[in-house]
Amino acid sequence: xxxxxxxxxxxxxxxxxxxxxxxxxxxxxxxxxxxxxxxxxxxxxxxxxxxxxxxxxxxxxxxxxxxxxxxxxxxxxxxxxxxxxxxxxxxxxxxxxxxxxxxxxxxxxxxxxxxxxxxxxxxxxxxxxxxxxxxxxxxxxxxxxxxxxxxxxxxxxxxxxxxxxxxxxxxxxxxxxxxxxxxxxxxxxxxxxxxxxxxxxxxxxxxxxxxxxxxxxxxxxxxxxxxxxxxxxxxxxxxxxxxxxxxxxxxxxxxxxxxxxxxxxxxxxxxxxxxxxxxxxxxxxxxxxxxxxxxxxxxxxxxxxxxxxxxxxxxxxxxxxxxxxxxxxxxxxxxxxxxxxxxxxxxxxxxxxxxxxxxx
Amino acid sequence: xxxxxxxxxxxxxxxxxxxxxxxxxxxxxxxxxxxxxxxxxxxxxxxxxxxxxxxxxxxxxxxxxxxxxxxxxxxxxxxxxxxxxxxxxxxxxxxxxxxxxxxxxxxxxxxxxxxxxxxxxxxxxxxxxxxxxxxxxxxxxxxxxxxxxxxxxxxxxxxxxxxxxxxxxxxxxxxxxxxxxxxxxxxxxxxxxxxxxxxxxxxxxxxxxxxxxxxxxxxxxxxxxxxxxxxxxxxxxxxxxxxxxxxxxxxxxxx
Amino acid sequence: xxxxxxxxxxxxxxxxxxxxxxxxxxxxxxxxxxxxxxxxxxxxxxxxxxxxxxxxxxxxxxxxxxxxxxxxxxxxxxxxxxxxxxxxxxxxxxxxxxxxxxxxxxxxxxxxxxxxxxxxxxxxxxxxxxxxxxxxxxxxxxxxxxxxxxxxxxxxxxxxxxxxxxxxxxxxxxxxxxxxxx
Numbered sequence: 072x073x074x075x076x077x078x079x080x081x082x083x084x085x086x087x088x089x090x091x092x093x094x095x096x097x098x099x100x101x102x103x104x105x106x107x108x109x110x111x112x113x114x115x116x117x118x119x120x121x122x123x124x125x126x127x128x129x130x131x132x133x134x135x136x137x138x139x140x141x142x143x144x145x146x147x148x149x150x151x152x153x154x155x156x157x158x159x160x161x162x163x164x165x166x167x168x169x170x171x172x173x174x175x176x177x178x179x180x181x182x183x184x185x186x187x188x189x190x191x192x193x194x195x196x197x198x199x200x201x202x203x204x205x206x207x208x209x210x211x212x213x214x215x216x217x218x219x220x221x222x223x224x225x226x227x228x229x230x231x232x233x234x235x236x237x238x239x240x241x242x243x244x245x246x247x248x249x250x251x252x253x254x255x256x257x258x259x260x261x262x263x264x265x266x267x268x269x270x271x272x273x274x275x276x277x278x279x280x281x282x283x284x285x286x287x288x289x290x291x292x293x294x295x296x297x298x299x300x301x302x303x304x305x306x307x308x309x310x311x312x313x314x315x316x317x318x319x320x321x322x323x324x325x326x327x328x329x330x331x332x333x334x335x336x337x338x339x340x341x342x343x344x345x346x347x348x349x350x351x352x353x354x355x356x357x358x359x360x361x362x363x364x365x366x367x368x369x370x371x372x373x374x375x376x377x378x379x380x381x382x383x384x385x386x387x388x389x390x391x392x393x394x395x396x397x398x399x400x401x402x403x404x405x406x407x408x409x410x411x412x413x414x415x416x417x418x419x420x421x422x423x424x425x426x427x428x429x430x431x
Numbered sequence: 432x433x434x435x436x437x438x439x440x441x442x443x444x445x446x447x448x449x450x451x452x453x454x455x456x457x458x459x460x461x462x463x464x465x466x467x468x469x470x471x472x473x474x475x476x477x478x479x480x481x482x483x484x485x486x487x488x489x490x491x492x493x494x495x496x497x498x499x500x501x502x503x504x505x506x507x508x509x510x511x512x513x514x515x516x517x518x519x520x521x522x523x524x525x526x527x528x529x530x531x532x533x534x535x536x537x538x539x540x541x542x543x544x545x546x547x548x549x550x551x552x553x554x555x556x557x558x559x560x561x562x563x564x565x566x567x568x569x570x571x572x573x574x575x576x577x578x579x580x581x582x583x584x585x586x587x588x589x590x591x592x593x594x595x596x597x598x599x600x601x602x603x604x605x606x607x608x609x610x611x612x613x614x615x616x617x618x619x620x621x622x623x624x625x626x627x628x629x630x631x632x633x634x635x636x637x638x639x640x641x642x643x644x645x646x647x648x649x650x651x652x653x654x655x656x657x658x659x660x661x662x663x664x665x666x667x668x669x670x671x672x673x674x675x676x677x678x679x680x681x682x683x684x685x686x
Numbered sequence: 687x688x689x690x691x692x693x694x695x696x697x698x699x700x701x702x703x704x705x706x707x708x709x710x711x712x713x714x715x716x717x718x719x720x721x722x723x724x725x726x727x728x729x730x731x732x733x734x735x736x737x738x739x740x741x742x743x744x745x746x747x748x749x750x751x752x753x754x755x756x757x758x759x760x761x762x763x764x765x766x767x768x769x770x771x772x773x774x775x776x777x778x779x780x781x782x783x784x785x786x787x788x789x790x791x792x793x794x795x796x797x798x799x800x801x802x803x804x805x806x807x808x809x810x811x812x813x814x815x816x817x818x819x820x821x822x823x824x825x826x827x828x829x830x831x832x833x834x835x836x837x838x839x840x841x842x843x844x845x846x847x848x849x850x851x852x853x854x855x856x857x858x859x860x861x862x863x864x865x866x867x868x
Contacts, residue, residue, distance in 0.1 A: 077710045077719070077839070095522050123521045128547035132514040135507065135544070139487070139515030142505040145522045165508045249748055250706065250721035252713050275503035275519070277482040277526060286497045288506035335748070342747035416751045 078253045080220040080246040084150060084176055085110035086253075087224040088122070092261040094145035095123040097136035099155060102188040103244040104178035107150040120261055130155040134162030134175070141171035142287040144267040144274030146228050150176035152244075153194050154185060156202070163237055164203030167304075168289025172231035174224060175209070176240040178247035181412040189412025190244030192334060193386035198239045199363045199393075206301055208308050210238045210315065211362040213333040217251035225259070230315065232270065234307055241362060243385065245335040245414065311364050318366040319358045322348065326355025328428060329373050331394050332383040333359050335414075340383050342417035343424065352430065362390070367397045374398035379428055381405045383420055448472040450481060454498045461661025463651030464493055466618040467560060470628040471531070472500050474635055484527040485519055487512040489541075491533035492566040510541025513548035516555045527635055529556035535565045538574040538600040545604065552609025552643040556634040559601070559646065561676060562653040570656035574598040577675055582656070597675055601648045605682040611643035613682040617650045619665040623678075630680075642684060650676050687717075687742045689825065690750050692767050694735035695759025695783070700814030703840070704757070705736035707852075708818060711828050711836030712740040720748040733762055740827075757821055761785050778821050778863075788866075795866040796824055803858045811848070812855035819859020830856075 078086065084107050088096055098108045108126060116122035123140075127133035133149045140147035151159060156177045166173060179194045181187035198211045210230050214220045220242060227238040268276060278284045291297040321341055323329065328347075332340040337358035347354040357373060359366050374380060379402050382391035391406040398404050407423040409415045415423075425431040436442060450472040458464045475484050481502055488496040490509035497504035507515045512530035520528040537545050537559050548555065564582055565571040571584040575597050579588040589597075605613040612634055616627035627649055634645030650672050654664035680686075691708070695701045702723055709719040723736045737753075739745050755776040756767045760783040771777055773792045781797045788795050798820035804813040822828060833856065837849050 075713060077706065077713055077721070095518060097518060123518075125517070125521065127514070128543055131511065132517075132544055132547065135511035135514035136518035138507070138511070139505060139518035140522050142515065143485075143519055143523055147518065147522070161508055162511070169506070245722070245748065248723055250709060250719075251745075252719060275485045275505055276523075277485065278501065278503045279482045284497075284501050284503055286504045286506065288497065288504075290494060290506055338745075339747040339749055345746065414749050416749055417747050418751065 073254045073256060075252050075254050077250050078217050078221070079106055079248060079250050080214070080217045080242060081106035081178065081248070082110045083217045083221040083253050084224060084240075085114065086255070087221040088148060089114055089116040089120060090255065090258045091225040091228070092120065092146060092259040093122055093148055093224070093228070094261055095125070095136075095140045095147040096149065097125050097127050097133040097140070097147065098149050099127050099130045099133050099151065101130075101152045101155045103180055103190070103247050104150050104152050104176070106247070107176065122261070130158040131162065134159035134166070137173045137175070138162055138166055138169070138171060141166065141173045142169070142275050144271030144276060146262070148174040148176065148224070150178065152178045152180045153182050153191070156194060156197065160197070160203035163209065164205050164207060165289050166237045167203070167207035167209065168205060169287050170235040171237070171287065172228070172235050174227040174231055174238050174240060176242060179241065179243045181410065187412035188244070190335065190414060191385050191410070191412060192243055192336065193389070193410065194241070195362065195384065195386060195389040198241045199365070207304065208236075208311075208363050210234065210236055210311060210364075211241050212238065212317075213241045213360060213362050214246055215334050215337050215358065216246065217249060217253050220246060221253050221255070234311055235273075236307065236311070241334070243334050244412070315361055316364045316366050316369070317360040318369055319360060321356040321358070322353075323355035323357060323373060325353055326373070326376070327353040327378050328355070328424070329377045329380045330354065330356040330383055330420075330424075331359070331370060331380060331390070332356065333362060333390065336383050336385060339415060339417055340420060343420040346417055346421050347424065354424070359390075365393050365397070367393070370394060370397035371399065371401070374401040377402055379403045379405065381407060381424060381427055383415070384408045385414065386410060448476050450476045450501045452499055452501050456499060457495060458492065459655040461652065461654040461664060462492070463562065463618050463649060464560065466624055467558065467627070467649055467651070468496065468499050470618070470624065470631055471529075471558065473628060474632045475500070475502060478632070478635060480527050480635070483525065484529070485523070487515045487519070487528070487530040489530070489532040489536040491536045493531055493533060493560065494567065496531050510536050510539070511544055512536070513541065513544040513553070513555070513557065517548055517551070517553045520553055520555050524554075527556070527638055529558060529635070529638075531558045532560070533566070534559070534561045534563065534573040534575040538598050542600070545600070546607070549604045549607045549610045549644050549646070552611075554638050554641050555644055556631070556638050557644065557646045558631065559648040560651045561648055562651040562656070563597075563672060564653045564656040566653045566656050570653075574600070575676070577671060599676070601646065601676075601681060604646055609643050610646060610682060611684045612637050612645040614646070614680045615648040615650060615676060615678050617668070617673075617678055619652065619668060637685070648676070650678060687827070689740045689754045689827070690752070691738045691740070691755045691757065692735060692753045692770070693738065693757040694733065694763035694767055697734040699734070699759050700811070701734045701759065702736050704814040704818050705738045707815075707833075707836050707840045708821075709738050709740070709836075710839045711833040714832040714835040714839070715828055717742055718745050720745050722748045733760070735763065755821065755825065757817060759783055759817065764788060776824055778817065778824060780817060791867070794824070794868055796820060797864050797866055798859055798862060799864075800859065803855055803862060806858065807851055807855055809851055812851050815852045815855035816859035816862070819856035820863035822856065823860040823863045
C-alpha cells in the first residue's frame with residue numbers, strides 16, 4: 072500500500088519533484104510558496120537522485136535557468152507567487168517561443184503590485200491568456216488539494232514533453248499552505264542520457280557527427296517564417312484543446328443551477344452545493360481542472376440545461392469571461408468573488424447565490 | 432605554380448576552421464565579431480570538444496552566432512545568457528558551456544545574471560565583446576561607452592552628469608571569489624588575436640577543472656557604429672579604448 | 687463523522703504543531719484531514735490559529751466559520767472564537783491566559799492548567815501536548831496508539847526523547863482536564 076503522509080501543498084510539490092525524476096529546480100523565495108525550495112534544500116536530492124536545486128538571484132534568473140535546463144532536454148521546473156511570475160513572463164514567452172517543456176508552479180497571492188501574501192486567484196488571466204508577449208499559450212492546470220499538488224508535477228511534465236510546451240500549475244495560497252493526507256506513488260527514476268537523446272532529439276546535448284547542430288531559439292526575423300511558426304503553434308494549441316481538457320462534476324446530472332469554480336474555490340463551492348441541496352435547491356458544480364484548455368464544450372452543454380450559472384473566483388471576475396463565452400447566451404451568467412486575500416465561506420456563497428437567483 | 436599546386440595539402444598556409452559554417456556572416460566588414468568567432472571555433476576544434484560544447488548566444492549583433500559555429504546552441508533572452516549557462520553546466524557537468532555576450536547584454540540588462548554567475552563560481556566560460564556601443568539597434572550608448580563618445584543617444588558625446596560613467600565591469604567581476612580567470616584582450620592585430628585565442632583556450636581548459644568562472648573580455652571595434660573605416664576604428668580603439676580598458680590578464684587563480 | 691476544530695493562541699505556544707500532531711494522528715487512524723493555518727508576515731508573537739478538520743469522508747471546504755471544538759490559549763482568541771462554536775460544541779481553554787471567563791451556556795466548557803503540567807515534566811515545549819491531552823479526553827475519537835504514531839511522524843527522529851515527554855504530557859493533560867460546565 073502506498074505510504075500516506077501529512078504534507079503542505081508546497082511540500083508536496085517538492086517531494087513530488089524528487090520522487091518523479093525531476094532533474095532540476097531553480098527558484099527564488101517568495102511568500103506563500105517558499106516551502107517548495109526549503110523542502111528541496113532540506114531533502115538534499117542531489118545526494119540521492121542527482122537532482123540539481125539552486126536558489127537563483129531573481130525570478131528572472133530562475134526562469135532563464137529553466138530555459139537553459141529545458142534546452143538540454145532535462146525535466147526542470149520553478150515555482151513562485153504572483154509578483155515573481157510577473158517577472159518570469161519574459162522567460163515564459165521565450166520558452167513558449169522556443170517550444171521547451173517545463174513546469175512552473177504559481178502559488179497565487181493578492182495583487183496587483185506587491186498586494187498581499189494571502190491566497191488569491193487573481194492571476195487566472197495572466198496564466199491562461201498569456202502574461203508575456205506574443206501569441207502563445209501555456210497549458211494551465213489547477214490543483215485543489217495537497218494530493219493534486221503532488222500529482223500535478225508529474226502530470227505537468229507529461230503534458231510539457233508531449234507538446235514541448237510550458238505548463239503552469241496554477242495553485243493559490245490556500246492549496247500551498249493547506250496540510251492534507253498525501254498518498255505517495257512509487258518512485259520514478261530520472262531519465263538516463265540515452266533516454267533523453269531518444270525523447271528529446273532536439274535538445275542541446277552536444278553536436279555529434281551523426282546529426283545537424285541543434286539550436287534552441289525563438290528568433291526568426293523573417294515575417295513569413297514567423298507566421299508559419301505561429302500557425303504551427305496554433306495547430307499545437309488546437310490539439311491540446313482537442314485532447315487534454317479535464318474537469319470534474321458534482322451533482323450536475325439533475326442540476327438546475329450551476330457553479331463554476333477552480334482550485335480551492337471549487338471545494339468551497341462543493342460545500343455550498345451541499346447546503347443548497349439540503350434546502351432542496353438543485354445546485355451543481357463543474358470544476359475546470361485544466362484552465363487552458365478550458366472545458367468549453369462541457370460548460371456549453373450544461374448552460375443549455377440549467378437556469379443560471381455563477382462563476383465563483385477569488386478575484387474581480389476573470390474566468391467568468393470564459394464561462395460567458397462558453398454559455399454563449401444560453402442562460403444568465405453571474406459572478407461572485409472576494410479579493411485581496413479574503414476568502415469566501417460556503418454560507419457566503421449560498422447567500423450570494425440566492426441573491427443572484429432571486430431565491431431569498 | 433598553378434591552381435592544382437596551390438591545392439596540394441603541403442602548400443596550405445591557412446584554412447577556415449572546420450567548425451565555422453559556410454553561412455555568410457551578417458557582420459559589417461571590419462567588425463571584431465568575425466575574428467572572435469573564428470578563434471572560438473578554432474579552440475573548440477583543436478580541443479576536440481565539438482560534441483561536448485554548448486554555446487549560449489545573446490541578444491545583440493552576435494544573436495546569430497549559432498549560424499556560424501557548428502555546435503549546439505541556445506539563444507538567450509537579452510542579458511540572461513549566464514542563467515541559461517548556469518543551469519546547462521550544472522545539469523550537464525561533463526559539457527563545456529560558454530556564453531558569448533556584448534556590452535549591452537552583459538554589462539547593462541544582464542548585470543545581475545553575470546555578477547551572480549561569477550559569484551557562484553559557475554564553471555563556465557564567458558566571452559565578452561566590448562565595443563562601447565549598441566551595434567544591432569543602431570549605435571546607442573552602451574554602459575561601456577567612453578566619456579565624450581558620440582552615439583545616437585549621446586549625440587553630443589557621453590556626459591557623466593547626464594549619462595553616468597563608463598562601467599569597468601571586468602575589474603568588478605575580478606573582485607568576486609567565484610571567478611578563476613579574468614582577462615582583457617583584443618583582436619586588432621595578428622599578435623593580439625593569437626593572445627586572445629590563448630586566453631579563450633585557457634578559459635575552456637579552466638572550466639573543465641571546476642575552479643570557477645573564466646571571463647574573457649575582447650575590446651572590440653564597431654566601425655559602423657563609430658562611423659569610422661575599419662582601419663581608423665582599430666586606431667581609435669588603441670588610442671582611446673585601451674586607456675580606459677587596458678589589455679592584459681587581471682586575475683588568474685592558478686598563477 | 688466530521689469534526690471541525692479551531693486552535694488559537696499566541697505564536698510560539700505550539701498552536702500549529704498541536705494541530706499538526708492532531709492531524710497526523712487522524713491520518714494514522716485512516717481518517718481524512720485538512721490543516722489550514724491563518725498566517726501573517728510576522729514569525730513570532732502575533733496571534734496564530736489553525737483550523738483542523740477531521741472526517742471519515744473526503745473533505746470539501748477547508749474554510750469554515752463555525753466550529754465543533756475551539757481550543758483557546760489566550761484572551762484575544764477567546765474573544766474572537768467563543769461565538770463561533772456550534773451549539774452543543776466544545777471549548778477547551780487554558781485559564782492562565784484568560785482574564786474573562788467564557789460566557790456561553792449552550793456548549794461544553796473545560797479548562798486545562800497546561801503550564802503546571804509542562805512544569806511538572808520540566809519542559810516548556812510540551813505545554814501544547816497537555817492541552818491536546820485535555821481535548822482528547824473530552825473527544826475520545828482517536829486511539830492513543832494512533833496519537834503516538836502521529837507524534838512519531840511529526841517529531842524528527844533525532845528528538846526521539848521528546849516523543850516520550852510529549853506522550854507523558856498528553857496523558858497528564860487527559861487526567862487534569864477540569865470540566866467547567868456540561
